[in-house]
Amino acid sequence: MTDNEHVELTAEEGWLEEKVGATARKLPLLAMPARSELRIRAALDRELTGNQDFGPVLTVEQLARYLQVPTGDIHEQLAELPAFEFAGEVRFLRASIDEWIHEREKRFRRQLLETSVRTDRILRLA
């Protein structure tokens, strides 16, 4: 069957679709776990608050304030950050920084989960 093919239903197929559709409509929405919702709300709040304090392009000093770390840390870890140079000045696109932060969040969460799994295994062995 191609995507453009007209779908004609036999009486039996119509009945089948009606039954499957009726069952599907009873499939409930799943409630987001409270811990997930808290984490997501915190990330959304950070994004909304950041939008008020900073423009789309950040200086080194602004990024340090944004990440709440010393300016020296930004210079030290410049190679790891999504930065660009213009007229001899280093700048950061805030959207790229936000993306970088979210990727690090995911990596950190995975590390925590792995650590937790390893700890569980050690405790079971002990």
Added chain:
Amino acid sequence: MDELTDGELMVMFKHGRREAFAVLFGRYRDHVWSYLRRLLGDAGAAEDLTQDTFLAVIRSRGTYEPRAPFAAWLFRIATNAARSHFRRGERMTVHTLAEDDPKVEPVAALERPEDCAYGSELSAAFEEAVSELPGALKEVFLLHQVHGLGDGEVAHALDLAPASVRVYLHRARKALYERLRPLLGDLKESRTDD
């Protein structure tokens, strides 16, 4: 503010009213979560991508144009996030909901007692069958049948022609029926006996 349409809320949010976004988040939080949870079969990934989806809404509010319904636009973002996730190869293993996370709770329980009589067995089998649908069929089926999007909205969300939506929906229902024939057949007989 609850009585405002999604489009009206987005326009307010575009003009700086953060409380409008809070209403939209409350309205669609469980929809996006459920969709991604069933699409990905992984609670951790569903959480990450639900967050990414709403972050994208915040970042794109300046360019939002209410040409398509908000729900279609939102699910388009969520679907693209899920497809990128699969492309990155971050998919772990396909689990059914029951074995992956027993703590998952439905927002609304089945309403009628007669539904509950066959509901638990059928629901579990149905969840498992849906989880095993091929990606495109699962996307269409979930958006249309579970989240209530119309053909045009599903077409916009998935970047498909409306005619293709009908074809995919038909294929999905057929595949599900083939899988659940004994249970759905029993359902027909029990209703006839009543």
